[in-house]
Structure formats: C-alpha cells, structure tokens
Amino acid sequence: MHLHVCSCPEFFERLPGVARSLVRAVPLERRGGQALSIVFLGRLGDRKGTPELLLGPGALQDAGVGFEAVLAGDGEIDRFASLARSLGIDGRSGFPGWVPAEVAEQLLGAAHVLVLPSHAEGLPVSVLEAFAHARTVVTTDVGALPDIVAPGENGLIVPPGDVASLAEALEWLARDHELRVRLAAGARATWEELLSPAVCAPRLVTVWRRATAAGR
Secondary structure: OOOOOOOOOHHHHHHHHHHHHHHHOOOOOOOOOOOEEEEEEEOOOOOOOHHHHHHHHHHHHHOOOOOEEEOOEEEEEEHHHHHHHOOOOOEEEEEOOOHHHHHHHHHHHHEEEEEEOOOOOOHHHHEEEHHHHOOOEEOOOOOOOOOOOOOOOOEEEOOOOOHHHHHHHHHHHOOOOOHHHHHHHHHHHHHHHHHHHHHHHHHHHHHHHHHHOOOO
C-alpha cells in the first residue's frame, strides 16, 4: 500500500482510528477559518481529472484559501504525489491508496465536498455515495452525471479540464458555508427521491419481470 503524509489536523480529528491509521496528520498552518475538506474516491489518472484536482486547490492556496484534500484510490499515486510537491500543496494533500469501503465512508463523512473532475464517466459510485452521505459534489458534465447533478441545487458542475472553473467552484464553496449546506441537503434529497435502494429496487424488479415475461 502507498502511504503519503497529509497534514490536515481538523479533518483527521473527525475520522475514526482506522482512517487516521491510513493517512497520518502533522501540524498545518491555518490561514483563518476552517479549511475546506476535499475528498476524491477513485482511480488516480488523467481520465479522472486528477491533474485538475490538484491544480485547482493549488490555485486556492495562491488565493489564500485554506483547504485539505485526500485523494483515495489506486492508479498513478506517486506521479500525483510528486505533482502535489511541485505545487507546494503536499502538506495539504494525502494519498492513502485504495481504501476499504468503510474507510471511504469515513472519509466522506469527514469531508465537506467530493470532487470528481472526470473527462469520461458512466454513473460513478463515488457520487452516489456522496449524495447518500449528504455531501456537496463538484463534478463535470460527462456521462450520466448531468442526469443527477443539478447545478446550484445538489452540486456544482464545471467543464472537464477547466482548472480555473474548478478553482472558482471550490473557492465559492470554501467561502460560502450556507451554499455548502444547501447543496448537501439537495444531494441527500436527490438520493432519497431517485437513488436509494428503497426506490431503485422496485424499479429493478419491474424491469426483470418484464424481461422475463418477454423471454417466454
């Protein structure tokens, strides 16, 4: 397992011991107020927009906006840990590698926002999990994401590959607590209305029954 240090003390104080054991915390200099806690869950690489995911927060640091980010997943971990160092944000970024489902839930529960700046997707599980955990989502308009993410209602959408737009969205969320709360509530409402097992299971049963009847 790859393990890189993340200096995000308030973030990790909110985590149970198992998650803290995967990503260690060291002191972080604050720039006033609570830092925006960002989490990414998935395979690190260009298709998932990992370069933008680091360049965007790098722009936040340049603007004096506090943040802390954990990028959990396999893929090109060393490449992006090196990029974080070159951007001067390695003290604010953690790369724990692939984590078990229970740790992913803990990371989501402790974060303010899930960021997934992908260039290509279907319907990513990480976004569904973020909605279920009432977490604000910042993502791109690819695949089925526009079908469930309504900008300004349950999340924010930025163009893929657009670092400036991503940085602007994150800075907006960092400075506007009420917006984060409203979008998070919208995310949970969307999950309950459209995406929860209680809603999806009966629909699947109906589809299976129709398919079975058609095959007779």
